[in-house]
Amino acid sequence: MERTYIKNLQAGQACRIQGFVENIRNTRAMMFLVIRDTTCKVQVTIEKMAHPELKEVLEHLTLESVVTVEGMAQLNPAVKLGGIEVLPSGLCVESLAAPLPLLKDSSVDVRMDYRWLSLRGEREQLLFRVQTLLLESMRQFLLKQDFMEIHTPKLIAMASESGSEVFEVKYFDGKAYLAQSPQFYKQMAMAAGFERVFEVGPVFRAEKSFTNRHATEFTGFDLEFSYITSFTDVMRLEEALLRDALRNVKEAYGKDIERLYGIEVTVPSLPFPVIALHDLYDELERRYGYAVPETEKGDTTTEAEQLAYRYVKEVYGHEFLFVTDFSSEKRAFYHMRKNGVPQGYDLNWCGVEITTGAQREHRYKLLLEQAEEKGLSEDVKFYTEFFRYGCPPHGGFGLGLDRLTMLLLNTTIKEAMFLFRGPNRITP
Amino acid sequence: MERTYIKNLQAGQACRIQGFVENIRNTRAMMFLVIRDTTCKVQVTIEKMAHPELKEVLEHLTLESVVTVEGMAQLNPAVKLGGIEVLPSGLCVESLAAPLPLLKDSSVDVRMDYRWLSLRGEREQLLFRVQTLLLESMRQFLLKQDFMEIHTPKLIAMASESGSEVFEVKYFDGKAYLAQSPQFYKQMAMAAGFERVFEVGPVFRAEKSFTNRHATEFTGFDLEFSYITSFTDVMRLEEALLRDALRNVKEAYGKDIERLYGIEVTVPSLPFPVIALHDLYDELERRYGYAVPETEKGDTTTEAEQLAYRYVKEVYGHEFLFVTDFSSEKRAFYHMRKNGVPQGYDLNWCGVEITTGAQREHRYKLLLEQAEEKGLSEDVKFYTEFFRYGCPPHGGFGLGLDRLTMLLLNTTIKEAMFLFRGPNRITP
Numbered sequence: 001m002e003r004t005y006i007k008n009l010q011a012g013q014a015c016r017i018q019g020f021v022e023n024i025r026n027t028r029a030m031m032f033l034v035i036r037d038t039t040c041k042v043q044v045t046i047e048k049m050a051h052p053e054l055k056e057v058l059e060h061l062t063l064e065s066v067v068t069v070e071g072m073a074q075l076n077p078a079v080k081l082g083g084i085e086v087l088p089s090g091l092c093v094e095s096l097a098a099p100l101p102l103l104k105d106s107s108v109d110v111r112m113d114y115r116w117l118s119l120r121g122e123r124e125q126l127l128f129r130v131q132t133l134l135l136e137s138m139r140q141f142l143l144k145q146d147f148m149e150i151h152t153p154k155l156i157a158m159a160s161e162s163g164s165e166v167f168e169v170k171y172f173d174g175k176a177y178l179a180q181s182p183q184f185y186k187q188m189a190m191a192a193g194f195e196r197v198f199e200v201g202p203v204f205r206a207e208k209s210f211t212n213r214h215a216t217e218f219t220g221f222d223l224e225f226s227y228i229t230s231f232t233d234v235m236r237l238e239e240a241l242l243r244d245a246l247r248n249v250k251e252a253y254g255k256d257i258e259r260l261y262g263i264e265v266t267v268p269s270l271p272f273p274v275i276a277l278h279d280l281y282d283e284l285e286r287r288y289g290y291a292v293p294e295t296e297k298g299d300t301t302t303e304a305e306q307l308a309y310r311y312v313k314e315v316y317g318h319e320f321l322f323v324t325d326f327s328s329e330k331r332a333f334y335h336m337r338k339n340g341v342p343q344g345y346d347l348n349w350c351g352v353e354i355t356t357g358a359q360r361e362h363r364y365k366l367l368l369e370q371a372e373e374k375g376l377s378e379d380v381k382f383y384t385e386f387f388r389y390g391c392p393p394h395g396g397f398g399l400g401l402d403r404l405t406m407l408l409l410n411t412t413i414k415e416a417m418f419l420f421r422g423p424n425r426i427t428p
Numbered sequence: 429m430e431r432t433y434i435k436n437l438q439a440g441q442a443c444r445i446q447g448f449v450e451n452i453r454n455t456r457a458m459m460f461l462v463i464r465d466t467t468c469k470v471q472v473t474i475e476k477m478a479h480p481e482l483k484e485v486l487e488h489l490t491l492e493s494v495v496t497v498e499g500m501a502q503l504n505p506a507v508k509l510g511g512i513e514v515l516p517s518g519l520c521v522e523s524l525a526a527p528l529p530l531l532k533d534s535s536v537d538v539r540m541d542y543r544w545l546s547l548r549g550e551r552e553q554l555l556f557r558v559q560t561l562l563l564e565s566m567r568q569f570l571l572k573q574d575f576m577e578i579h580t581p582k583l584i585a586m587a588s589e590s591g592s593e594v595f596e597v598k599y600f601d602g603k604a605y606l607a608q609s610p611q612f613y614k615q616m617a618m619a620a621g622f623e624r625v626f627e628v629g630p631v632f633r634a635e636k637s638f639t640n641r642h643a644t645e646f647t648g649f650d651l652e653f654s655y656i657t658s659f660t661d662v663m664r665l666e667e668a669l670l671r672d673a674l675r676n677v678k679e680a681y682g683k684d685i686e687r688l689y690g691i692e693v694t695v696p697s698l699p700f701p702v703i704a705l706h707d708l709y710d711e712l713e714r715r716y717g718y719a720v721p722e723t724e725k726g727d728t729t730t731e732a733e734q735l736a737y738r739y740v741k742e743v744y745g746h747e748f749l750f751v752t753d754f755s756s757e758k759r760a761f762y763h764m765r766k767n768g769v770p771q772g773y774d775l776n777w778c779g780v781e782i783t784t785g786a787q788r789e790h791r792y793k794l795l796l797e798q799a800e801e802k803g804l805s806e807d808v809k810f811y812t813e814f815f816r817y818g819c820p821p822h823g824g825f826g827l828g829l830d831r832l833t834m835l836l837l838n839t840t841i842k843e844a845m846f847l848f849r850g851p852n853r854i855t856p
Binding site: 095114119154185201206208393 | 791
C-alpha cells in the first residue's frame with residue numbers, strides 16, 4: 001500500500017502512515033500514540049487486548065522512534081488532532097530511538113550538538129521551507145530575466161580581497177585559500193560577456209566574531225549584470241527581487257509564520273527609501289541626538305544602522321533603507337567612483353545590513369589606480385587582468401541567505417542555518 | 429535610450445546596442461565593425477567622412493573592446509549577419525582592449541589562463557546556458573515533489589568518509605577539512621525528519637587525478653529522501669529527473685547544440701535498462717571476449733564501463749545503464765545490505781559513471797557493525813550518532829553537474845566548468 005501523508009488522511013479509508021512517535025500515552029487497556037510526519041500529526045489508538053501481536057513492540061516503543069502504521073482512519077470528535085484517529089492493523093518500528101539527550105530547555109549549545117533533533121520541531125521545519133521558497137523566488141526572478149547560473153571555485157590561489165580573514169588550505173604541496181565571496185569571479189563572468197549571472201554557494205570568513213549574526217561559513221546569494229548605467233540600476237533590481245520573494249513567502253507561509261513566529265510578514269512597497277550617508281547622520285542627530293565625530297561619518301556604525309531603522313519606520317513606514325555615498329576609504333577598491341564618491345550602497349533591513357551593492361570600476365587603468373591607492377595592486381593582479389581585454393560596465397550585489405532568513409523570522413543566525421559554523425563550532 | 433539586444437533589432441528603428449567588437453574592417457572610406465552581445469551579432473557601418481568626430485576613437489579601436497553604439501538599424505541585403513546593419517550616430521568605447529594574448533590555436537593551458545577570453549565564444553556561452561537549464565530543470569523536478577533545499581557546511585571536523593583525499597584547512601588554532609560530499613549531512617536531514625532534501629554545492633576531492641573527467645572541486649547535485657521501500661525507488665526518481673532535464677534542454681537548445689557541438693540530444697526512454705554486475709561481466713565476456721579475474725568482479729573497471737555502453741547501445745538502443753549488485757567490499761559502509769548485497773547502484777551514461785545511489789542503512793546497530801567492518805567506527809562516530817534517536821528508512825544519490833554537462837556536450841571536464849580546479853591549477 002502507498003504511504004498516506006497524514007494531512008491527507010480520510011476517515012473511513014485504509015491507510016499506511018509513517019513518521020516519528022511524538023507522544024506515547026499508556027493506560028491499562030489502551031495505548032495512544034501521536035505520529036508526526038512532515039505534513040501533520042495524528043493519533044493512533046490501540047486497543048491492547050485486540051492486538052496481542054503488538055504487545056512486545058509496544059512495550060519497548062520509545063519517543064521519537066520511527067514507525068509505519070497500517071490501519072483505518074476514522075472520525076473521532078474526542079481526538080484533538082483534526083478529529084481523526086488511526087486504528088492500526090499493523091505497526092512496524094523502522095528505527096527505535098534511544099533515550100533522548102535533548103530537552104525543551106536545553107542550552108543553545110546542546111541544541112546545536114544535537115541539531116538533527118532540534119530540527120524536528122515544526123518551527124524549524126517551517127524555517128527551512130521558508131528559506132527554500134525565498135531562494136527559489138529570487139532565482140526565478142533572475143532566470144526570467146535571462147540570468148545564467150554559475151558555480152565559481154571556492155579554492156583560490158590568492159586571498160580574495162584584502163588578504164585578511166581568509167582560511168588557508170593545504171593544497172597538495174602548496175597552499176590555497178577559501179573564497180570570501182564570488183565577487184572577483186562573477187565579475188570575470190562580465191569580462192567573459194556573460195552579461196547577467198548569479199551564484200548561490202558557500203562563502204567563508206575567518207572572522208572571530210561572536211555576534212548573533214556572523215558565521216564563518218554561510219550561503220551567499222550573488223549576482224552581477226552588465227550594461228548598467230548607474231548603481232541605481234542595481235538598487236532597482238534588488239528591491240524588486242526582494243519584494244517578489246517576500247510576497248511569495250507571505251502567500252505561501254504567512255499564516256504559519258504568524259502562528260509559529262508571531263510575525264506578520266510585510267511585503268515592502270517600491271521604491272525602497274534611499275538616503276545619503278551624510279544626510280542620514282544629520283537626521284539621526286536632529287531626531288535622536290545621535291552624534292558621531294565627523295571622521296567616523298564615512299561608514300555606518302552598528303548603532304547608526306539600528307537608529308536608521310527607527311528613522312525609516314517613522315518617516316516612511318518601511319523596513320528597508322538604502323544608504324548611499326559612503327566614503328571611498330571605507331569601500332572596496334573595485335567600486336566605481338564619481339567625483340570621488342563610491343557608486344554603491346548598503347541595504348539595511350530592520351536595522352541590519354544585508355547587502356553591499358555597487359557599480360564596479362570596469363576601466364582597467366582606473367581600477368589599477370584604485371587598487372594601488374589601497375596598496376593592493378600585487379594581491380589583486382590576477383583580478384585586474386580580467387579588465388585588460390575589454391569589459392562591459394557592470395554592477396551587482398551579494399546577500400547572505402541565512403541572514404535574510406534570520407531577519408525575516410526574527411531569529412538568530414544559528415537557528416537560521418542548517419548547521420552553524422563559528423570560530424568554536426565545526427560540529428556536528 | 430534603452431539598450432536594444434541585437435537579436436531584437438528592427439530595421440528602420442533607432443537603437444542603442446552594446447557589446448564586444450568582434451571584427452574590424454577598415455577601408456579608405458568606410459569602417460565595418462561586428463558587434464557581439466549575448467544574443468547575436470550585427471554589423472556597424474561607418475562612413476568615415478560623415479563622422480569626423482569618431483576619427484580619433486576609430487583609429488584606436490581594438491578587437492574585443494566594449495562599445496556602445498547609438499544609431500539606426502536598416503536593411504542591407506549585402507550584409508551577412510541577418511541582413512541588418514546599424515548606421516551609428518554615436519559610438520562610445522566603454523572599455524578599450526589591450527592586444528589579445530589568446531589565439532584560436534592556443535593550448536588548453538593558455539586558454540585556461542585566459543579563461544574569461546575563451547569563454548567569450550558562442551559554444552562556451554551555450555554550454556553555460558545549457559548547464560543553467562539542466563540544473564534548473566532538476567531542481568524544479570524536486571521542488572514540485574516537495575523537496576526542501578538545504579545548504580550543508582563544507583567546513584567539517586572529520587574527514588567525511590574514508591579519511592583519505594580530503595583537503596585540510598587551518599581553522600583558527602585548529603584544523604578542519606573540506607567536505608568531499610554532503611552525504612552525511614543530507615542523511616542528517618533525514619534523521620531530522622525533513623523527509624526530502626536536495627543540495628547543490630561545491631564538493632572537494634584531494635585526488636591527484638589527471639584524467640579528462642576529474643577535478644579537485646566541482647558542483648555536486650545531491651538528494652536524499654525518506655520512506656523509500658527499496659533502492660529501486662531511488663532509481664525511478666533519478667531516471668525521471670534526468671529524462672525531464674534532458675527533454676527541457678533538447679527543447680530549448682537542441683538545435684544550437686547540434687549546430688555548435690554536432691550532437692543530437694537524446695531524450696532517454698523510461699525505465700533505464702538495469703543489469704546486475706555479475707550478469708554484466710558475463711555479457712561482456714560472451715559478447716566482446718572481455719574477461720576479468722573473478723576477484724575483480726565486485727566493481728566495474730573503466731574498461732568495463734566503456735564496453736557496457738556498447739552493450740546497452742546494442743541491446744537496448746539506450747545511453748544509460750543502471751548497474752546493481754556490487755560487492756559490499758567495494759561499497760560504502762552506509763549502504764544498506766540485503767543478504768550481504770549492497771542495495772544500491774551505479775548509473776552510467778555513455779560509458780561513464782555519473783551516479784552512485786543507494787538505500788542507506790538507517791538502523792543504528794547494523795550501521796555500527798558495517799562501519800566497524802570497514803574499520804571506520806571511530807572516524808564516523810559523529811555520523812552514526814544521527815541514527816540513534818530514530819531515523820526513517822531513506823536513500824538518495826549524488827551527481828556531478830559538470831560531468832553531466834561534459835557528457836551531454838561530449839566535451840572535457842575543463843571545458844564544462846566555469847573555472848577548472850586540478851592538482852596543478854588553482855588560477856585564475
